[in-house]
Amino acid sequence: MFGATLVLALLAAMTACSAGSSVSVPPDPDAISIGFTAEPANLDFTRTDGAAIPQALLYNVYEGLVKLDADGKIVPLLAREWTVSEDRRTYDFRLHDGVTFGNGQPFTAADVKFSIDRVKTEWTISLKSKMDVVERVDVVGPAHARVVLKRPSNNWLFDMTTRIGAMFSPSGVADLATTPVGTGPYAFATRKRGDSIVLRANPSYWGRKPTYTTVYLKYYKDPTALNNALLSNGIDVISAITTPDSIGQFETDTRFTVLQGTTNSEVTLSFNNAKAPLDDKRVRQALMYAIDREAVMATVAANRGTLIGSMVPPTDPWYEDLTGLYPHDPARAKALLAEAGKQNLWLRLRVANLPYAVSSAQVVASQLADVGVSVSIEPLDFPAVWLKQVFTDHDFDMSIIQHVEARDIVTFGNPKYYWGYDNPKVKSLLAGADTGTPEQQVTAMREVARTIAEDAAADWLFLFPNVVAAKKKVTGLSDNLVSESFDLTGLGRR
């Protein structure tokens, strides 16, 4: 009897695992269903870290004054236009008329002030510090908001295109974790934890009405289940294929379009720079020499990604090819470890239990074993356990995670960030890049990228490819992923 129970439980667990999302797609031409792998822990990106929340909500439910278009340019959104003062500290935003929130409240300059001030007072995620540069927000008129910065900042306007710049209504922030309220083309409808989020077109949207009136965001922990969902008509789009070895089956199938581009997702082997033994630069450099990034990319991404060498994707203006800095050289790695007196190194590699991370971890562990470094791989439940233990409590030696935020190289200026990198030179270079002219910004950022690479602050294994597979009827998807949103507004139908 016990045996039968166990076998049944086993079968149930296995089928539950492979079946994934269970909401069936109604054959409604105005509905679209899009599959993702990482599910949001909740819907409140003001208090919960992680990329899955803005991926679902930004530009779709929440809007900012400005947004990032498909080419990575900053374009107007809720602001019709804006002007910048001579000293580059004062921004005057003219707002669109007739904009309302999903709960019916009108959107005015007072909401701009409320939203920007609220980042400083109510937000708890580490990204909130990006709003520290704001001195004050003046409500000049109902449709005219003036933002005064403490110093000129190139980063600030860019950051306003991210979740930091999302506009909230004072009447809509009571329960952000379950009821997000924004001005976007879609309003949040329902959420089934572990399964899906449903968005419905906002009937009173101020801008161009979206083509699809109902959007199902469906979450599949298992990438094969996600692939099968598209193959078996369960969804219309795979937002990003995370198992590059499986892309071929969509490329050869005439029912689908496959788009491949770049992302901002640096697959990063992060080092705990603040804790022995990885507080020793020689040890970190030894690891850099020991790891063959080409082999990592070949095994994990079927060679579809891009090698980068620092935390800069080729789409950023300050990109420089630094991939030659640490050629694969096990002998040199061993020599550096000997010099540091760390021949019998044992490191805890605590990774998110996501396929690319666990795969990368095994390649890294195998390569480090070749230079005498033992690695214990600990897959942690993502996002909850990983965020708590690694990201918040800094309980790790090494980790592997995709850093998906745009221009996230600036995190190296924050010594409290989980990799604990503290270099005054990088801090001052970043400050100079922010306040300087655009030309000075490029020069300084290039210097930052080179410095952190020379310091071996982390190992940027490769840049993850953006591969989208969709039914032929779906149009308006973009090759490159530049913003932190999966932007639904441009989607169309053939």
Add this chain to the structure above:
Amino acid sequence: MTTAVKRRTPTLTAGAVLVGLVVLVALVSFIWTPHDPTRVDAAVRLLGPTGDFLFGTDKFGRDLVSQIMVGARTTLYVGVVAVGVAALIGTPLGILAAMSPRWLGEFIMRVNDLVLAFPALLLAIMFGAVFGASTWTAMVAIGIATVPSFARIARSGTMQVMSTEYVLAARAAGRSRLVIARRHVLPNIAGLLIVQSSVSFAIAVLAEAALSFLGFGTRPPTPSWGRMLQESQELLAVQPRLAIVPGIAIAVAVLGFNLLGDGLRDRLDPRLAGRR
């Protein structure tokens, strides 16, 4: 009871051969594998079966044969510890329940039922979440979940033995309960326990595979058949070989232990022997 059944049944032989094969492969893996089972080599990834790689390589360029061999070690290791935990806790509990006053016996068996009612995999996943997923948490959790079956077998066997005349004689002679349990009960229920061990072993093998498949068992890169299955999942459509090979290994081990258990029961269970 008079006909001593000492002949070898085909079931027993088949079971013994399959189990022997798994044990042999595991033992050989200690001294020799064709390749290093954890060494990643991008140059030879996803090769089909060749002379050098008999079953081909996985997406990391690791040899499948070597992984299966070392995986057999993991499988046996988990089985031995899980069954050991279950037998060491379950058997004394069962004997105690049968030999102690009625109220205590009932209490033990009702607690036992409570554990039995708790799904084994859920228990193991819970252990993995609390103590961190590893081979150890999987083994202990599977072991604990298997305790009730041993306790039940041990109790019913003990109750039969306790009503025999020689036990009554021993009691009349003033032997202590502990001595009776050791000298009379245990040898008489040993056959039952061996059969149960073999059957539980098969269940433990399957449970370990399931847990590793779900990411709550053996940690990478230690080879485990369940994790090989999991890693093959994303390539199921492209390289089904990667799932078939560990799948067959699991089937062989589970079938082997089940057949061995059935065969041993035919030989050792006094009730079945009496029916012949």
